[in-house]
Amino acid sequence: MTMNVLVVRVFADEGGRYGNELGVVLDTQGLDGELGPKLTARLGFSETVFVDRIDDEGAHVRIFNPTAEMKLAGHPLVGTSRVLAEAAGTQPAVLRPRLAEPVDTWREGDVTWIRANSAYAPDFxxxxxxxxxxxxxxxxxxxxxxxxxxxxxxxxxxxxxxxxxxxxxxxxxxxxxxxxxxxxxxxxxxxxxxxxxxxxxxxxxxxxxxxxxxxxxxxxxxxxxxxxxxx
CATH class of the missing domain: 3.10.310.10 (Diaminopimelate Epimerase; Chain A, domain 1)
Known part of the structure; x- marks a missing residue:
């Protein structure tokens, strides 16, 4: 199948350089979750995000690394928040990862923020x-x-x-x-x-x-x- 992937760099420096690349795919409700790791590996990124839908409760998302779906990841959620703000013209208030608690999101100047429960973060x-x-x-x-x-x-x-x-x-x-x-x-x-x-x-x-x-x-x-x- 053909997938249109929106690409951003997240956590860039003050000059807009560096940052971690992220792929975001919109309107993915009903797609097989096995496509997420395959797409991430094909892109050569550390993570990609599928946005299943946006409703009154927020944006429902799935986060993938090259091997599996993730509960929580920082740069995918920060990047997705900004992608959706540009696509819809307004900053979403809440992102809802499928495997974790809802994540509040907002923007302060040129910095996009999320607030997340650290209990869902991968072990380091x-x-x-x-x-x-x-x-x-x-x-x-x-x-x-x-x-x-x-x-x-x-x-x-x-x-x-x-x-x-x-x-x-x-x-x-x-x-x-x-x-x-x-x-x-x-x-x-x-x-x-x-x-x-x-x-x-x-x-x-x-x-x-x-x-x-x-x-x-x-x-x-x-x-x-x-x-x-x-x-």
Whole structure:
């Protein structure tokens, strides 16, 4: 079948560079969920989103990595929020992942935000290093050696600025450019607002929400040319 995929980069820097690519497919209600991982793998992205429908309760979505459907992921939800805002002309108030609790979403200036329950985020092992240089120097390991790890260091602890890299071999991703779910968990681990510089130059903003266990993560979203994919 032919699929029209809207493409954005999520968690871009102030100049609109870098960020993690995301594919979004609209009007997917009734499509076989097995198409999601196949499409993600074909695109070479870490995640794609199927938007099943939009109704009075919000946008009902499914999130896929190259191997399975996911409960919660940060950059897919931030990116989908912006895609729907541009497609419909208004920012959706709620995104409803099929396997997780509803996610509030909004925009502050040029940053799109979501508020999510960290209990639905994938598990990560967090490895703290003594300096950003140590993080930068890490080689990308073989997939089987880094199941789901984020390596990080403070760039400026008083200012809440973090350097991070994420390896996700368990789901077939050697290195993820910008990992919103890990940022959601970092906000809970550190108990404070932080700015994360991840990958080649991506920028993530994250902070604990008022409700215990909930976090807010936001970033800039840049539109890329859409793609037509045959599956």
């Amino acid at each position: 092992d967090f490895v703290q290093h003594t300096s950003p240089a140590c993080v930068d120097e890490l080689p990308v390991p073989p997939l089987e050696e880094q199941a789901h790890h984020q390596h990080w260091s403070w760039i400026d602890e008083p200012a809440g600025i973090v350097r991070a890299r994420t390896f996700a071999g368990r789901i077939g991703i050697p290195e993820d450019e910008a990992t919103g779910a890990a940022a959601i968990l970092q906000a809970q681990r550190l108990g404070r607002e932080v700015t994360i510089h991840q990958g080649r130059g991506s920028l993530l903003h994250v902070r604990p929400a008022k409700a215990p266990g909930w976090s807010e993560v936001g970033g800039r979203v840049v539109t890329e040319p859409s793609r037509v994919i045959e599956l």
